[in-house]
Amino acid sequence: MESFSFVQIVKLLLGYKETDIKAVNRCDETAFDIAEKTGHLEIASMLQQHGVQSARAIKPAATNPARELKQTVSDxxxxxxxxxxxxxxxxxxxxxxxxxxxxxxxxxxxxxxxxxxxxxxxxxxxxxxxxxxxxxxxxxxxxxxxxxxxxxxxxxxxxxxxxxxxxxxxxxxxxxxxxxxxxxxxxxxxxxxxxxxxxxxxxxxxxxxxxxxxxxxxxxxxxxxxxxxxxxxxxxxxxxxxxxxxxxxxxxxxxxxxxxxxxxxxxxxxxxxxxxxxxxxxxxxxxxxxxxxxxxxxxx
Structure with a gap:
C-alpha cells in the first residue's frame, strides 16, 4: 500500500507541467537516481518513461549556477x-x-x-x-x-x-x-x-x-x-x-x-x-x- 501511494504521488507530480524533471539535490542526484538507490524500480521505470534521467546523463545541463560560477572563476x-x-x-x-x-x-x-x-x-x-x-x-x-x-x-x-x-x-x-x-x-x-x-x-x-x-x-x-x-x-x-x-x-x-x-x-x-x-x-x-x-x- 505504501509503494502504491508513492507511485500515485509520483504520477501526480509528473502530471504537473511545473514539475522540474531535471532537478538535482545537494548530493547531485535526480529523482531517477533516488528511486534506483532506494529500490523503487516501478517508480524508476515511471520516471524514465516521463523523461527523467540520471544525474550523469544530464550533468552538463543540470549544473548548479553557483557551481558554474565557481568553475568559471577557477578556470x-x-x-x-x-x-x-x-x-x-x-x-x-x-x-x-x-x-x-x-x-x-x-x-x-x-x-x-x-x-x-x-x-x-x-x-x-x-x-x-x-x-x-x-x-x-x-x-x-x-x-x-x-x-x-x-x-x-x-x-x-x-x-x-x-x-x-x-x-x-x-x-x-x-x-x-x-x-x-x-x-x-x-x-x-x-x-x-x-x-x-x-x-x-x-x-x-x-x-x-x-x-x-x-x-x-x-x-x-x-x-x-x-x-x-x-x-x-x-x-x-x-x-x-x-x-x-x-x-x-x-x-x-x-x-x-x-x-x-x-x-x-x-x-x-x-x-x-x-x-x-x-x-x-x-x-x-x-x-x-x-x-x-x-x-x-x-x-x-
Missing part, C-alpha cells in the same frame, strides 16, 4: 596564472638577450675607442713628420743664406700653397693630439656616455682627416711643378670626390641612427605606459624594441 584563475608564468619566462628571456646585446654594444664601443686612438696617433705622427720633410728642403748652410731668408727656413715657405699646407697640417696635428689626450685620460663607464664621447671624437677625427687631405693636395701643386699642374688638379678632383662620398655616407648613417634612436625612445615611453594595463603587451613591446635594437652596424 580564469588558472588561465591568469599561466599567462603570468608565460610572461615572466618571456621577460627573463628578453632580459637575457638584452644583456648579451648590451655586451656586444659595449665591446663594439671599446673597439671603436681603441681604433680611434690608434688613428689619432697615426695622424699626429704623419702631420708632425710632414712639416719637417717638405719638398725643396731648407736653408741649412750658414755661409750661403739668400737675402730675405733665415737659417732653417723652408725654401718654399713664401708660396701660398705651403702656407695652406702649414696651417691645415698644424690644425690636424693638434686635433689629433687632443684626441689622444682625451682618450688616454678620460674613463667612461656608462654606455651612453661612451657613445656621446665617441660621437664628438669621431667628428674631430673626420675634421682632422679633411685637414690632412687639404694639406696634401696643397703641397701636391708644388711637388708636380707648373708644367704638370694638371696632375695635381686631377688628384684634387679624385680625392675630393672620395672624401665627400665617404663623409656624406657617414653623415647619412649618423642621421639615420639618430632618427631610429628617437623612434625607439618614443616606443619605450609608450610601452612603459602600457605596462600598467597589460603585462603581455609590455613583453611584446620589449621584444619589438629588442629586435629593432639588434643592429649589425651603425654610425655614431
Amino acid at each position: 580564469i584563475k588558472h588561465e591568469v596564472h599561466y599567462q603570468l608564468e608565460h610572461t615572466l619566462q618571456t621577460r627573463k628571456q628578453v632580459q637575457g638577450i638584452a644583456k648579451r646585446i648590451n655586451k656586444m654594444h659595449s665591446e663594439g664601443l671599446n673597439n671603436a675607442i681603441n681604433s680611434t686612438t690608434v688613428v689619432a696617433v697615426l695622424i699626429a705622427t704623419v702631420a708632425f713628420a710632414a712639416i719637417f720633410t717638405v719638398p725643396g728642403q731648407y736653408v741649412d748652410d750658414p755661409n750661403d743664406i739668400p737675402p730675405g731668408d733665415s737659417l732653417g727656413e723652408a725654401n718654399i715657405a713664401p708660396k701660398p700653397a705651403f702656407i695652406i699646407f702649414f696651417i691645415f697640417d698644424s690644425i690636424a696635428l693638434f686635433i689629433s693630439l687632443a684626441v689622444v689626450v682625451v682618450q688616454t685620460s678620460v674613463v667612461v663607464i656608462d654606455s651612453k656616455g661612451k657613445k656621446q664621447m665617441m660621437a664628438i671624437i669621431n667628428k674631430l677625427m673626420w675634421f682632422a682627416c679633411v685637414l690632412v687631405s687639404v694639406a696634401f693636395l696643397a703641397l701636391s701643386f708644388i711637388v708636380v711643378g707648373k708644367d704638370e699642374k694638371w696632375l695635381a688638379i686631377g688628384v684634387t678632383i679624385i680625392g675630393t670626390s672620395i672624401m665627400a662620398t665617404t663623409l656624406g655616407t657617414m653623415c647619412y648613417w649618423v642621421i639615420r641612427h639618430r632618427i631610429e634612436a628617437s623612434n625607439m625612445r618614443s616606443i619605450r615611453r609608450s610601452s612603459q605606459a602600457s605596462r600598467s594595463r597589460s603585462w603581455t603587451m609590455s613583453v611584446m613591446s620589449d621584444s619589438e624594441i629588442l629586435n629593432n635594437e639588434f643592429k649589425k652596424m651603425y654610425a655614431i
Whole structure:
C-alpha cells in the first residue's frame, strides 16, 4: 500500500507541467537516481518513461549556477596564472638577450675607442713628420743664406700653397693630439656616455682627416711643378670626390641612427605606459624594441 501511494504521488507530480524533471539535490542526484538507490524500480521505470534521467546523463545541463560560477572563476584563475608564468619566462628571456646585446654594444664601443686612438696617433705622427720633410728642403748652410731668408727656413715657405699646407697640417696635428689626450685620460663607464664621447671624437677625427687631405693636395701643386699642374688638379678632383662620398655616407648613417634612436625612445615611453594595463603587451613591446635594437652596424 505504501509503494502504491508513492507511485500515485509520483504520477501526480509528473502530471504537473511545473514539475522540474531535471532537478538535482545537494548530493547531485535526480529523482531517477533516488528511486534506483532506494529500490523503487516501478517508480524508476515511471520516471524514465516521463523523461527523467540520471544525474550523469544530464550533468552538463543540470549544473548548479553557483557551481558554474565557481568553475568559471577557477578556470580564469588558472588561465591568469599561466599567462603570468608565460610572461615572466618571456621577460627573463628578453632580459637575457638584452644583456648579451648590451655586451656586444659595449665591446663594439671599446673597439671603436681603441681604433680611434690608434688613428689619432697615426695622424699626429704623419702631420708632425710632414712639416719637417717638405719638398725643396731648407736653408741649412750658414755661409750661403739668400737675402730675405733665415737659417732653417723652408725654401718654399713664401708660396701660398705651403702656407695652406702649414696651417691645415698644424690644425690636424693638434686635433689629433687632443684626441689622444682625451682618450688616454678620460674613463667612461656608462654606455651612453661612451657613445656621446665617441660621437664628438669621431667628428674631430673626420675634421682632422679633411685637414690632412687639404694639406696634401696643397703641397701636391708644388711637388708636380707648373708644367704638370694638371696632375695635381686631377688628384684634387679624385680625392675630393672620395672624401665627400665617404663623409656624406657617414653623415647619412649618423642621421639615420639618430632618427631610429628617437623612434625607439618614443616606443619605450609608450610601452612603459602600457605596462600598467597589460603585462603581455609590455613583453611584446620589449621584444619589438629588442629586435629593432639588434643592429649589425651603425654610425655614431
